[in-house]
Amino acid sequence: TRWYAKLVENAALLDAALNSLLLAAASATAAAIIGTLAAIALKRYRFKGRTILSASMYVVMMSPDIVMGISLLMLFVLMGLPLGFATLFLSHVTFCLPFVTVTVLARLTGLNANLVEAAMDLGAREYEIFSRIILPLAMPGVLAGWLLSFTLSLDDVIISFFVTGPTFEILPLKIYSMVRLGVKPEVNALCAVMFCVTLAVVFVTHFCLKERK
Numbered sequence: 001t002r003w004y005a006k007l008v009e010n011a012a013l014l015d016a017a018l019n020s021l022l023l024a025a026a027s028a029t030a031a032a033i034i035g036t037l038a039a040i041a042l043k044r045y046r047f048k049g050r051t052i053l054s055a056s057m058y059v060v061m062m063s064p065d066i067v068m069g070i071s072l073l074m075l076f077v078l079m080g081l082p083l084g085f086a087t088l089f090l091s092h093v094t095f096c097l098p099f100v101t102v103t104v105l106a107r108l109t110g111l112n113a114n115l116v117e118a119a120m121d122l123g124a125r126e127y128e129i130f131s132r133i134i135l136p137l138a139m140p141g142v143l144a145g146w147l148l149s150f151t152l153s154l155d156d157v158i159i160s161f162f163v164t165g166p167t168f169e170i171l172p173l174k175i176y177s178m179v180r181l182g183v184k185p186e187v188n189a190l191c192a193v194m195f196c197v198t199l200a201v202v203f204v205t206h207f208c209l210k211e212r213k
Contacts, residue, residue, distance in 0.1 A: 003185040007193075010186055013174060017190060020154055020171035021197070023085070027092035028149035034093070035100025036142050040134060042101070043108045044116075057098040068095060069162035076163060083165030091163045092153045099152065100145030107141030108134070147205050151198065 007013065041047075042054055060068070072091045081087055111134070119129050135142075157172045164173060171194070175187055 003189040004193075007186040007189045012169075013171075013186065013190055016169045016171045016174035017194065019085075019168060023088055023092060023170060024150045024153040027089055027096055027153045028146050030089075030093045031096035031100045031149045032142055032146040035097050035145055036104050036135075036138065038097070038101045039104035039108060039141075040130070040138070042105060043111070044134075057101050060095060061098045061102070065095075065156075065158035069159040072159065073162040083163060085168040087163040087165065088160060088168060088170070091159050092149075092156065095156075095159060096149035096152055099148050100142070103145040103148065104138050104141040107138050111137055143205050147201065150201065154194070154198065 038053070038057075042050060069091075072087070072094065076083065076087045076090075115133050116129055119133055124132075155172065157176060160170060160173055161176075164170065171190075175191075178184060178187055
């Protein structure tokens, strides 16, 4: 308990942890929304560039983190964006988005097309089909994609190292800078707390999926 008390006194470490949780939740939510819409578009519609869009998802997933980090840094410099929360958020959404899209797309593969056709025959609008048929059936994939994105964002070091700024410090980079001088006990205490938080998110997601079934 002594090290947990020291952890509470370490304001810089706690601020970095809260920043990481905020960034992970925001980027996972944005990636879940955009990725779900992208998966539905790839599954239901035929449009120009569909093959390129689908292939680009896998390219991003297979790209080395250091390559993506340097590429995003060059992009932000060319755009004139100051490095900080905004660049971290955009970067995390970028590398989380393909995982959500692929997860939801796999869920939609088992969607019975007869349900959509029956709804259209009964006069249902596109919004009603989406909200009452497609989204409820895809929700397990959406939640799984959100959880995966949250974990990836919370754990990322390499990409964040390139696109972070001095005004917004996150936990992985804070720990990385601290362990070079030796691992302090309060770092271990914080890791235990973060593990419990992540585990709680997993249980909540599992409970939500179980309730929907």
